[in-house]
Structures are given as C-alpha cells and as structure tokens.
Amino acid sequence: MKDFAYTRDFKSRALIFAILLAVSIIVVIPYVWMLSNSFKTTIETLTDPMHIIPQEFTLDGYIKVLTKSPFFHWLGNSVFITCFNTIVILFTSTLVGYLFARFRFKGRDFLFAMLMFTMMVPAQVTMITTFIIIDDIGLYNSVWALIIPSFVNVFGIYLCKQYCEEIPRELIESARIDGAGDFAIYWRIVIPQIRPAIGALAIFTFMEYWNDYLNPLIYLSSTEKMTLPLALSYFSTQHTTDLSATMAASALIMIPAAVVFIIFQKQFIKGLSMTGMK
C-alpha cells in the first residue's frame, strides 16, 4: 500500500538491514553478557570474562539468590504492590474519567483543571510532604506506603475521559431507557467501549510500579519489605565480588518482564503509540 515510502534500491535496503542488525546486536549484548556471567562460576567471571559460553556451567548463582536471600518475599511484595495499584487505578481512572466526560456538576471544570495542573508537578516536589504525611500515619516501612498515595492517577483519568467523550450518546441513553442504573451503565456500556484505553493504562501503571525505585527507596527500610528493583540494588552492593550471583538476580528480574513483553508486544506497542498520539 505504502510502497512509495520505501527505498527501491536493493543495495541500500541491504545496507539499512545491516545497520539495523548491528543496532539490534548492541541492544541484545548486555542481556547475553548477563546470562553468560550468571551461569559461570565466580572464579571464571573474574579470570575469563570474554568467553560467552561458560567453561564450567553452573547454577550456583541462581541457587544463591533463591536460597540465601528472601527473593520470593521481594517478588511477593512487587507483585502485591503492582497488582493492587494497577487494579485500583484502572477502577478509579475509568470511573472518574467517565464522570468528567458524561456528567455535569458544580465545580467540574475547576476540579479537572486542578487535577491536570498536578500532572505538571514533578514527583520530587510531592514526595517530601507525602513522606511526612505517610510517616505521621505510621506507614513508614510498610508496603501500604506505596499503595495508599497512588489511588488517583491523573494521567489515567485524562486518558479515560478522552475515550469516554467518544462514546455515542445514544448508547447510554438507550441503556437508561431500559432502566439501567448508573453503575450498570458504567460497567456494561462504558467499560467495553473504552477497552483500548484500559489496556494501555494497565500496561503503563503496571510498568510504573513494577519498575519504581525512588519510592521504595524512600519508604522501605527493612530487607524483607523491599520490592525487586530496590532489593536488586541492595543485593548487588552486598555481593560486590560475586558477579555470578548478581547477574543471576538481575536475570531473574529481567527475564520475566522480557517474556511478558514478547507475548503481549502487539498490545504494548499499540497502547504506547495510541497514547502518544492522543
């Protein structure tokens, strides 16, 4: 269809392919290096760093991470915080987005403008006072410190509002005539209509909390309360001489994310381009 956009010449296309291949190799090399080191013995990582394939293949690094550190605790904390936040944010964003798009009430525009303004303010500003509040209500060093302040996601509300405005009015009207209540309309009509926005938002929220480092660093102080990214940075400073265990820990954190991405890559890329263009 868009044939004219492409370079016709075979030679230059082969050159472009070669460049892209080189770029891909650069992107992938750190992963290869991580895996290679994670299967080496500690001694081999120091004496023979250039061999990609370990001379002596070992799982010691992985065994050390899984048995000598509370890895499953960390995984559990990360899963709990991320899933809890993602579900709550999807619920509040769709609901509030729908309200802002479809209902008229006093102070609506002011409230929305205020929310949009907070989106401009970087987290570094809010984190100081939020810390004082969280500390005051006794949630310091608790996973709830990373959950309770995140219920309102302004970007999510904005995204859902944009999509709710495009729902044909007749759809909601006819549901009302059929006697559907407000919540039923939201659940059975609005949600299915804005599914693409929900998918994109789910991906963003999931990644935001799964990868977050600064907030766990501020709020979590004891080892077994840590989330995976914080725990990994802690683990690597505890094992400065043990490259194999550190790389095994990194692999255990990076590989699941990579697998999830490869499975859902179409949705990821679609969601990303969609919100970028909005």
Add this chain to the structure above:
Amino acid sequence: MRGGRDALRALQVPGDRTREQIRKVIKLKTSRKFLLLILIPIFIEALVFLIIPILGTLGISFLNYNPLNHSADFVGLDNYRELLDDPDAVKAFKNTIVFTVVAVALNIVISLAVATLISQMKSNKTRSFFRMIVFLPCMAPMVASAVVWGRSIFNTKIGLVNQIIEAFGGEGVAWTGDPHYVMFSVIVFTLWADLGYNIILYSAGIDGIPGEVYEAAELDHAGGWNKFFHITLPLLGRTTTFVVLMTLISYFQMFAQFSVLLFKDGPQNSGLVLTSYIYENAFIYKEMGYAAALSVVLFLLILIVSLVQQRINKVDWEY
C-alpha cells in the same frame, strides 16, 4: 445535570409517560448519590496526596525544617539564597542540564533515524521484529539494567567495554569512576535503556503519513534524503513536539541510573543530579526545608522548559 436531561429526552419516546416520569425522578437521585459516592473519596485522596503535598512542599521551602533537630522556623527565602552559594547545588544543576540537553538531543536524533530505517523495511514482520528488539530494554526495570551495565559492561577490570578495548591493544578506563567519563557512561546507558519508547512513537508517526505524499514526491524524482527532509521530517512535527517535551521532562527527573551506576554520585560529584541531591537532603540529612526549595526550583525549571517549548512550537506553526 446531563443525566437528567437524557432522561427527559427519553420521555419523548412514546410509551407509559407517568412511569417514565417516576423513573426519571429516581434516576436523578441515584445519579447524585452515585456522583457523590465516587467524587468525595477521590477528592479527599487527591487533596491529601496531590494538592496538600504540592502546597506543603512550597510552604516547607520557607522553613528550616529538619525533623532530626526539631527545627521548623520560618526563614523566608534563605533556603533559596543558600542554594546559590552551595557548590554542590550548582554542580547538581549543571550536571542535570548537561545530561538532559545532550541525552535528549542524541535520543531524538537516534530514535528518529532508527525509526526511519525500520520503516524502510518492506515486510511487516521485519519491521515489528526490529521494533520489538529495540523496545526490549524499556521493559526491564532500569535498576536491573543499570546493575548489569555497571557490573559487567562498564566494570574496569572485567567489563565488556574495557575487554574489547584491551583486545585491540588500547588501555581501559574507569567508565563510572573517572570524572571525565562519568557523564558519558550514564548517557550511553540511558540511551540504551530508553530509546525504545521514542522509536515506537516515531514509528507510529511515520506510519501515519499517507503514502500518496511519497507517491507524489516519487513522480518528481525525489531521492531518499530528499523525501526524508522534505516530507517525513516536517510531517512528524507534532510527534516531535510531543516526544521532545516528554523526554525533557522525564530526563530532568532521572535518578535510578545515577544512583545505581555511580558510587556516591561519582568522583567529585561528577554525576550528581538534582533528584539525587533532593533525595539526599530530604531523606538522608533530613534537611527537608532545603530539599523542598531545591524541588521547587526543579519544578520551575521544568515549567519554563515546557512553556518555552510550547512557544517555539507556536512560532513554528504560524510559520
């Protein structure tokens, strides 16, 4: 209330009017209840964790608040004055700006180039394969990538980069330990970890350009470079505006890679950035008042950059 008006319109449908009217009254009531039921908790949450923190931090920036020595006196603009005389704060500003400007510029150029090259691939499968590969690092927690780079790529003794340099007879350098190379290393790492987002956004932008435009250029015998500079680049204006602004805002706030790749902000604070300095002041030294002032300045910096960018963009459009 819009819900009420919808119900009113429903009354025009022939049918049992009185029953509809009763239903309408009920509907209005439930709508109001429904609204309040959702808006009140949301409003409270937004107040406590968005509005109060913003105003609170602004307020704290005028105090010498430090919970360790129980001080919280009003000091006016002292915190702001102090940061002008604080060599570390000045260094943090400089580093943040250098990092942001260089990394954003390289990011935009490289991601546009890679996205354009990918768009030249004819088969859909090849295109999505390359997009998938370049996006891979964006999925991983930046901390994990930084640990991998710090320990096995940039490591002075056994890191891959120095191993390659030494294999060619060169001499390795301390990528994260030598103040001359610290910023370079962090920028290289950041580009590796973060380019995928913008490549995907640019790819979506390129896909949105109608093929007929290129067709017309082809009739005029326009070459590849010509097509890029006269069609692709101008038509990606909106994408570029969005991408530049988003990347600027996020790079001003970068923290994870500086914290993980470098030991204590690097030698001679060569890798000290604003977010690290705010974090250290607020949560390690507990100088919350000073940290608040720094964070307000960071906010102003971001605000100014956003406004300038919008202005430039406006001029562009008028042109």
